[in-house]
Amino acid sequence: HYLSEAALLFEEGAGITKVDETLLAFGMPMGPFTLADTVGVDIGAKVAEILHNAYGRRMMVPDVMGQMVKNGWLGKKTGLGFYRHKGKRSSDINSGLLKLQKIHQDFAGATIIDRTILSMINEAARCLEEDVVDNARYLDMAMVMGAGFPAFRGGLMRHADDLGLSTIISKLEHLHKTCGDRFSPSQLLVTMAEKNKTFYGGNS
Structure with a gap:
């Protein structure tokens, strides 16, 4: 739920940095998008699919994760995920993702x-x-x-x-x-x- 709900928020227009920073401030060790990039977006997408097949509408599969897998944006292991990665450092947001957002809105x-x-x-x-x-x-x-x-x-x-x-x-x-x-x-x-x-x- 942590990763998939964050991805659904992104699809609804939430900012990647805003979501990660909010949950870091809550006390989580990693924001969900940083976590997805670390684990691998493809792994997150596969787990979401398995859970959806088992539990139906209780577990939604965010479209953005499937699109990222198709584009090869798998996170740190490919250098591009929700963020751009260079070596051990993560820099800017993957600007290509913004094209996948139909709207932009500031979630509280x-x-x-x-x-x-x-x-x-x-x-x-x-x-x-x-x-x-x-x-x-x-x-x-x-x-x-x-x-x-x-x-x-x-x-x-x-x-x-x-x-x-x-x-x-x-x-x-x-x-x-x-x-x-x-x-x-x-x-x-x-x-x-x-x-x-x-x-x-x-x-x-």
């Missing part, structure tokens, strides 16, 4: 964070709901130690508790209306919010 930092981070919280809640992970603590440990979610925020589900599940549901419902089915709130989040529960400590 809060909107960028909501769309990338809340989508991860929602999917993490589904993992708990579907017994993919035993409990919130294990999930949070995996996200902090394995995925680089900022440790000072305690993990996705601890962060969800801090935000308030009712607040998250309200934001997800708004995003569901404006951005599509991938933001439909998980049943676990809805049930917990209705019962005033939290992932850590029972009642809020």
Whole structure:
């Protein structure tokens, strides 16, 4: 969700630098576009395709990533991705990408964070709901130690508790209306919010 939602934001006109800087300020170790270039845009596109085939509209495949693969813009390994890369240094944005943006608009930092981070919280809640992970603590440990979610925020589900599940549901419902089915709130989040529960400590 982190990479794919950022790419969807780009398709809607968001600036690459703005998205990366916003999520760095949130505490992520890399912005999503820097991460995509580091891992390989082709790898990100393939993973997005596999997830879409498995989960349908919960996991969207951004068109821009497929177009980048066709153009050979795979990130650091080819010298061009979302950024231009020279040796170990990354410089300017790949100007060719701007031709793929139909519109340009300035997204608020809060909107960028909501769309990338809340989508991860929602999917993490589904993992708990579907017994993919035993409990919130294990999930949070995996996200902090394995995925680089900022440790000072305690993990996705601890962060969800801090935000308030009712607040998250309200934001997800708004995003569901404006951005599509991938933001439909998980049943676990809805049930917990209705019962005033939290992932850590029972009642809020």
